[in-house]
Each structure stands twice: as C-alpha cells, then as structure tokens.
Amino acid sequence: MFKIAFIGAGNMTNEHLKVFFKIKNVFLSGIYSRTRSKSELLLEKYGINEVYNSIEDLYHNTLADLVIISVPELSTKEVCEIAFKFPWICLIEKPVGYNLINSIEINALAEKYLTTAYVALNRRHYSSTRKLQEDLKLNNEIRTVHVFDQENPKVALDGGTPKLVVDNWMYANSIHIIDYFTLFCRGSLISVENINKWIPGKPCFVLSKLVFSSGDIGIYEAIWEGPGPWAVTVSTPSKRWEMRPLEELSIQIYKSRKSIIQDVHIWDTNFKPGLRLQAEEALKVLKGETNQLPTIKDGLITMELINKIYEI
Numbered sequence: 001m002f003k004i005a006f007i008g009a010g011n012m013t014n015e016h017l018k019v020f021f022k023i024k025n026v027f028l029s030g031i032y033s034r035t036r037s038k039s040e041l042l043l044e045k046y047g048i049n050e051v052y053n054s055i056e057d058l059y060h061n062t063l064a065d066l067v068i069i070s071v072p073e074l075s076t077k078e079v080c081e082i083a084f085k086f087p088w089i090c091l092i093e094k095p096v097g098y099n100l101i102n103s104i105e106i107n108a109l110a111e112k113y114l115t116t117a118y119v120a121l122n123r124r125h126y127s128s129t130r131k132l133q134e135d136l137k138l139n140n141e142i143r144t145v146h147v148f149d150q151e152n153p154k155v156a157l158d159g160g161t162p163k164l165v166v167d168n169w170m171y172a173n174s175i176h177i178i179d180y181f182t183l184f185c186r187g188s189l190i191s192v193e194n195i196n197k198w199i200p201g202k203p204c205f206v207l208s209k210l211v212f213s214s215g216d217i218g219i220y221e222a223i224w225e226g227p228g229p230w231a232v233t234v235s236t237p238s239k240r241w242e243m244r245p246l247e248e249l250s251i252q253i254y255k256s257r258k259s260i261i262q263d264v265h266i267w268d269t270n271f272k273p274g275l276r277l278q279a280e281e282a283l284k285v286l287k288g289e290t291n292q293l294p295t296i297k298d299g300l301i302t303m304e305l306i307n308k309i310y311e312i
Contacts, residue, residue: 005064009038012070029062119299122274127265128249141236149222187214
C-alpha cells in the first residue's frame, strides 16, 4: 500500500486525484493547500485521509511515499524548497519554474537536498505519443519533426494569470509542445536557427530550425494571438506520423494517400490524457522498477530549449 500526499488543491490536483482514487493499493494519505476550504472539498470528494496546515505537518503525519505538487508557477520554488527537505518522492506539475532561471534554481535545490524529483509532463504519456515512439524505434531513417504551436497570452492574462507568468508564457504553456523535440529527435542538439524571432509583447509568428547530431531536423512554428492548432508531425521517406489533436495519432505510408487513425487507449478517454499512465510510471518509481517518468533534470533540458528558441 503506497501512501500518496498532495500539495495544492486546484484543478490539476483534482485530475491527479481522479486517477489515484481508482488505483488499487494506493492510500490517499493527506493534502495541504494555502486555501484549506479547497482541500476539504477534495477530502470529501475522494476520501483523502486528512487535511493538514503545513507541508511539514503533511509529511510528518503521513510519511507519504509520493507527494504530488500542483501549485501556481510563482509558488513552485517556495513550495519545493520546503518539500525537498523530506525523503518522499516528488512529482511536480510543469513547468518546474516560471522561466529558465527559476527552473535552474529549483533543480539546484533538488541537488542540495538530494531529492528524487520528477516532472509531470503528461503528454509524454499519451497513448498517441507512446505509439509513435514505439514506431520510431523500428525506423532508422533521417526524420523531420515539425511542431506547430499556438498561444493566446492575452486570454491567459484576462483570465487572471499573473503578468509575470504571461510574460514567460512560452515556459508555462509552450513547454507542452516544445517538449516533443526531446522525445522524437535523436542525438544532441547542434544548433537552433531562429528564422523569425520572438517579439515580446507583440502578436507574431515564430519560426525556428533545430539541427541534431543524428541528422534529424526540427521545425518549430508558433502563432501568437492568431488561429492554429497544436500539432506534431514526424516525416521520413517511408512513413509519416501526425498528432492532431495531440491525443490522436494517424499514420500515412509512402505511396498511400490515406492516413490511418490509431486507437486511443481507454485511459486517455476516461481520465485527463496521460495522467493514468503517468501514475503507473510513478508507482514503478516507488517499486524501484525501470520507468519512463521524466526527472526534473529532463524537464530542464526542455526549458533550456525554450530559452534557445525564444531567447528569453
């Protein structure tokens, strides 16, 4: 029986609880958030054992094996600095830091306290993502990975997102889509050519070319304050894969004009996509088994890539 604790009581904590509530041999041992009333609502909804008044109380009274940290971006460092002092496994909602400097500081704290910490990049656990990764293992051809991003920071600002977070919106939101380069492009990153550069505070079109030591090419396009879908395509001479929406994968074979849509795993229809498999990977960590849960150092690689593309 693994004991799971939660820090934060917002929407993402609710989504994590939906998942862990359905898993056997898991005990929802406690929750803490700055707004106790929100924690009490989740306690009632999911049968969490207890609401606590501090992170210290949460650990000492639960001795939880795993803590899920889902707090606002500007609170992440402060919360992590306390949580990292205790010997539980930490799974932190992305982004781990509202910009690259903040992310580096949080990683330094994890090293200081010898913390085992992971980042909840749930799109890595989509069934579409996993299927594409498995297919790519069987294909040795040079590939082009094309990532199309679309962002509406004004909508986020009007919705109450703090200005500092919106000013760094590529870290808070584009991380979801830029992270695919780290999954699908082989080798080390050689160069980033920013063909159409980011203009802070102005609606714009961003275009960048990424070159990897394997010969793989990454193309990043982003529309800021304009229409467009999130999409990822991987192209080789013999096969083309497309994720649009990201939860769905279609495959087109050379000489065929048809793209065949692949089945979506039931976990990605019953829960927020990626979270159910992510929970299984977290449990593998607790069991000491080989797993595919990205560490916060893995997350830092993506944060550094965002910095290279946006130069901010």
